Amino acid sequence: MTPQLVETAAVVLIGNELLSGSVRDDNLVELARTLRALGIQLKRGYIVPDTIDAISEAVRSASAQHDVVFTSGGVGPTHDDITVDGVAAAFDVPVVVSAELCDTFRALGDGNLTDGHLRMARMPSSACLLTLPHLLWPTIVMHNVWILPGVPTIFRSKLEMVREYLRGPRPFFHASVCCRSDELVLKHAIDRIVSEYCDVQIGSYPQWPAGEFSTKLTFDATSEERVVLAYHAFLELLPEGEIIKRTEAAAAREGDSGAS
């Protein structure tokens, strides 16, 4: 199977529990790293409560402006699991019970379908189901919207499907350097590199209180050569003793916590 080529993505994080502070979101960073390693640019995120209007409004806007959208949360058998309804409303289609999802529940259980199973077998009409041989559960995809569960362990298992089915146009390259001084001291060097390498995304991240280092500089682009040039040009502007640690230019990989 050839993965589908997509360039831009958005995520819609769904759940009252995220907005009340009851639960700390874990899924944004996992999705972001997976997409980064695939060369797909995550451009926007929305955090919305468990209402059909809020979900459909965010999904409609995200879907129109990005190649692919991922929702996180609101999938399950209870009253507050209304993401399917919100996505259906975003595309103005009815919700139907999927025969294929019913078959999945029958196969997983004792053959009987409970009310809960029937609720979880609902999907937007004209959605399709993506499967992988070793994952029990299909993923509902409506147009360009992937409906993913919010429970972090299950969300992460679904990212395997993302890696299988989607690919960005080209890899991202990344380098970084952690500096002893704070941003105010480094500002002139940063400004100079930013003005000379406008095609490289340069990020400057202070640590406060300063630990081992005070400021991390990151260099990102789809051109490896430009990342290498910007990064080394910056290193040359730094006085001795300024560099605490550095990461040479490389393609972004999923394991990178430093990918930026």
Added chain:
Amino acid sequence: MTPQLVETAAVVLIGNELLSGSVRDDNLVELARTLRALGIQLKRGYIVPDTIDAISEAVRSASAQHDVVFTSGGVGPTHDDITVDGVAAAFDVPVVVSAELCDTFRALGDGNLTDGHLRMARMPSSACLLTLPHLLWPTIVMHNVWILPGVPTIFRSKLEMVREYLRGPRPFFHASVCCRSDELVLKHAIDRIVSEYCDVQIGSYPQWPAGEFSTKLTFDATSEERVVLAYHAFLELLPEGEIIKRTEAAAAREGDSGAS
């Protein structure tokens, strides 16, 4: 000083690093818990990259639909710190250098203002500055938009200002119970309580894989009496041995990790 009464809030999380997975956001959950304890409802979140257009679009939409908006990130002396510009663009006002912020930098430093200081002294024209005696740094507030820094330690220190200056109309009350069974088993009991207590926000949160418990049920409302009634009605529907742990109804407080 009497705190300002506000009912609804939104947050705009700003930074390429959040969308690339380089940095895990810590500020949403902290803000959410602070607002919850104040009786203010956080209704929506936006995650946007470091571009003036993206920031201004999110801030404009958030500001129009909520009583108060908090931005997180993009405040500092470097090129990628453009939140002030984005907020100014959202309200169609110019950016000016604040004499009061310049005085702050002079007082904190050796009296000299560097390029970096001057950049950090910028604010949207007609913004105001909020201060607290023991916090070094004023907070820029433009109309109903509070511009907060992204560095988590500084963000948290700014929440003290939020607690000082803002108050919700009434406290939220909360109760919860952690159950042995999964949602499919509990569904009938949950559905019954949901239909009988439509003025109580009832949340059902599965753990997967199940640990000590499988499902956490939460009961939230501004009426303590209704939370107590819904919570106890639900407990009575549970068979023996189902309750793993429970939290009786109480007003949401900031220390609650269980507030929902």
